[in-house]
Amino acid sequence: MNSAPKASVARLLQEVWSLGDVSAVSDLIAGRYTVFHDPGDPWDGQILDRAGYVTRVLQSRAPFPDQSFSICEMLEEKDRVAVTWRWKGTHRLPVAGIAATNRLVHMTGATVYSFEGPSIVGHWQVTDRLGVFRQLS
């Protein structure tokens, strides 16, 4: 049984990022959300309100509309949850200047989510984006 913060991270990755159901954003994400570190993410370093977060979800998912995350491990300490994950998605629209390849691509990454009470207020993330570019080349 996951703790409440771990359950929130699992729900974020499943409902919002895998299924694209942005209705859960208001339950999970604070009104002021900071992308502390996320190299390659267009929103790296930005502070988002919930509408901005929804825009990020929709624009990020668009090139890979069937994308899904599976969680490898979660560690929780104080107001942080670290999660390691695997991702896959079919490349249906241009991304980073690369025309759609219709290839199923795989990626891994690790994210530390910060909480204030029950809300997720930001993340620090690294993804293996070189692996994705090699699969698209």
Place this chain on the structure above:
Amino acid sequence: MNSAPKASVARLLQEVWSLGDVSAVSDLIAGRYTVFHDPGDPWDGQILDRAGYVTRVLQSRAPFPDQSFSICEMLEEKDRVAVTWRWKGTHRLPVAGIAATNRLVHMTGATVYSFEGPSIVGHWQVTDRLGVFRQLS
């Protein structure tokens, strides 16, 4: 004050990986060490004894002999420590087919170390290697 596992991770990143002092390997690393996941690392998926781990340190550090890691955050739960980090090093020897550029390059990554008792028995890691390749191109 760090817990013993966090202190071991801090010592591994400082003494072994930043300073290249492999004498600490026998204190910190188990006799059977698994590279569970580390895309781009030549030892990804392998099981190493201590001599193999030392070889990995020496060969990995050779292209960037002044490399250093700085820890951003550590989270500990059960037998795991997750660490997020920043890395920098000057590119002095060929790496991945790229001749020495003598550039100071930066990278970030996240690692989950697994413990058995006081010993580190393996890791799962993602690094922003695309960022490195862009700095070397």
